[in-house]
Amino acid sequence: MAFYRKNIGGLHQAMRIALGAAVAGAALIYLAGTVAWLVALGGAGFALTGLVGYCPMCAMAGIGRGDMS
Numbered sequence: 001m002a003f004y005r006k007n008i009g010g011l012h013q014a015m016r017i018a019l020g021a022a023v024a025g026a027a028l029i030y031l032a033g034t035v036a037w038l039v040a041l042g043g044a045g046f047a048l049t050g051l052v053g054y055c056p057m058c059a060m061a062g063i064g065r066g067d068m069s
Helices: 010-032 035-051 055-060
Strands: none
Touching: 010 035
8 A cells, every 4th residue: 555545536637647747848848947947847746646646735735535545
């Protein structure tokens, strides 16, 4: 068992993956220098939470699915 429990649903996961990948790609295309890499890293992190199915900020705020296997 993992150290976390999934707290976001399938549609929310798909939205996070798509939006995170879009932000990361746009940052690398349209921005330059260090800022591009920092924004791309943020987008990749957002997409990663979608892949894993766990949102730390949602968990801290008490938002999410209740008992999900």
